[in-house]
């Protein structure tokens with residue numbers, strides 16, 4: 001990080017064009033967050049049977065939209081906004097061509113709108129369109145073609161964004177021969193390199209199989225193949241959400257704490273490890289899949305466990321940097337320094353609470369990763385309990401907290417109410433503690449995820465950590481607090497936008513205690529790391545993919561097509577599939593489906 | 595590159611933790627030969643299950659002394675057979691497939707849990723003990739009626755089991 005480059009000028013003073021696009025990306029992100037939160041509260045109250053305001057068949061439209069808006073739209077729009085800021089700031093130069101920047105932003109926005117519309121159209125019968133396939137879109141359930149097309153467009157937009165960052169860096173390199181890549185830019189480039197590798201698989205799955213199939217150009221697909229290609233992307237995308245949060249924890253949090261980053265070289269090592277290890281692990285989502293050999297699952301598990309390493313290292317560095325900050329502020333004692341931290345700042349407290357929840361999420365993640373214990377919790381509500389700690393808090397709360405710090409930098413407007421901000425981040429923490437904890441507990445009882453009515457007619461759940469009903473109440477209260485917290489966040493931001501511009505808001509980011517010159521040069525050798533990453537991916541996936549294609553064929557072993565988007569299709573399916581035995585059950589179901 | 599002493603200590607502890615985790619899983623599962631869902635079964639044609647020897651008539655069958663095979667078909671939105679009746683104190687292997695979309699097969703409150711993918715057969719083996727009625731749920735979203743997709747796995751006494759199979763012969 002270059003020192004004091006900002007001087008007294010804020011980011012928007014220096015780079016007004018870039019600041020505008022950062023604001024646009026962040027606002028797109030928050031729009032998705034609000035919609036996601038409204039859907040989130042609807043499904044929370046529905047699942048827990050506190051209030052069922054929609055028919056249960058619409059629950060899956062809500063859930064698809066919640067998943068897609070939260071983890072594709074909210075996270076990735078924030079990411080491109082943050083990365084645009086980070087690259088421009090740390091290279092201290094504008095992007096090469098702002099028209100290209102607007103182009104990728106527009107492409108991403110169009111793609112997400114297409115996908116979003118195709119999902120939300122599921123609420124009305126007036127349009128023959130829907131995409132109730134959840135954000136994992138497992139074939140042979142089939143969405144409207146626009147759902148897949150929109151995703152492809154969105155991903156292409158993100159690729160152009162990545163190219164924009166790389167080209168800006170190359171231009172900087174020509175202007176500054178021999179200099180180390182500034183840390184923030186290094187993090188951005190590593191993350192985008194990982195993203196190219198990861199998203200190639202889902203793009204291939206959509207463009208070669210799912211989109212042509214939804215258009216009727218091919219008859220069927222191989223469900224295990226498209227599922228495996230999804231998870232090829234589906235695990236590293238987790239790190240795509242997380243790495244911007246790490247960027248903030250490494251480069252912004254220490255500054256807010258009054259200190260500076262402990263070690264620049266180690267931060268680089270961590271990002272290199274993420275690039276190398278994020279992708280060859282996706283099969284851990286398929287431990288319970290038939291048609292994939294146990295050996296492949298075991299290899300994936302081994303890689304997964306090693307992927308804990310960069311996160312564990314991050315925990316150390318972040319805590320050490322914050323402690324250093326506290327001691328700079330006069331903190332003493334073994335733990336006494338904790339009281340010398342700026343707990344009144346929402347950006348600080350928010351990020352710290354996010355980090356704390358991430359530690360808890362890490363523990364439940366270790367359980368998920370164990371091939372054997374995974375059987376206990378696979379596809380139970382434990383899993384959403386886990387990832388609402390990770391992406392739903394470590395990432396989401398860090399983004400919201402960081403916004404209190406970054407928004408003034410990109411707009412020259414002070415936050416409307418920092419006190420409300422502080423309340424909001426603490427409220428999120430409490431809400432999530434309640435909701436996630438109860439979800440974990442229900443998961444161990446066997447309560448499934450992704451269902452409108454988790455109570456069944458034929459049996460009752462064993463009581464373990466409090467009864468099923470009691471845990472439902474906790475989930476409902478937690479979800480409600482989260483919803484309120486989101487609304488406070490958005491309200492505060494909207495009021496901030498109405499504030500007049502002021503000067504004197506500029507913040508600088510100090511360099512690390514142990515700077516980049518301590519880092520071996522080889523760390524900056526992007527080609528080398530990408531080459532190793534690709535090799536690892538090939539090693540991890542070539543054999544499983546070949547085996548899957550060999551077993552089921554490229555286009556599947558005789559599997560039908562089940563569109564969720566054509567009402568006549570549904571009827572045909574209802575007639576065709578009626579089993580001899582379940583006549584009564586079927587009749588009542590057709591009622592349900594109507 | 596300068597690495598702080600505490601940092602080295604932490605790094606070592608982290609690597610140790612990872613190795614312990616891997617070791618515990620290997621020891622706890624792979625070592626004693628606990629079978630996981632794997633690629634042991636050949637693919638089937640999901641659109642032609644009625645011609646399949648095992649799945650045209652989903653059923654429970656005795657295959658050895660105290661050993662049973664249960665052939666189960668999952669579909670939108672139920673399981674066949676329903677209930678799945680199996681005897682106490684026996685070893686039961688479930689062969690589960692789907693004739694339409696992806697489903698889940700979870701015996702609630704136990705770790706008998708697998709994905710059910712059309713075109714593939716999931717094999718899981720369980721040991722039963724006392725007679726109990728378990729709920730069977732689909733834990734993967736499979737369409738608009740997903741939440742009504744449930745079944746039962748009834749573990750019954752040997753006597754009751756025999757009674758039932760002999761009674762069933764006449765059908």
Ligand code: HEM
Pocket residue numbers: 036037038040041043044047063064066067070071074075134135136384388391392393396448449450451452478479480482483486
């Ligand atoms: C307003 C706060 C939120 C509430 C009340 C909420 C509530 C829920 C609930 C109850 C579920 C489980 C539904 C089911 O499996 O039947 C769920 C699923 C999910 N949530 Fe949230 N959530 C919130 C925020 C978030 C955030 C911030 C993210 C990510 C950034 C997120 C990502 C997801 C994802 C990916 C799923 C899984 C969707 C699926 O299974 O297809 N949620 N949410």
Ligand SMILES: [Cu+2]
Pocket residue numbers: 234235238282284285
């Ligand atoms: Cu994963």
Ligand SMILES: [Cu+2]
Pocket residue numbers: 697698732733734735736737740741743
């Ligand atoms: Cu289902």
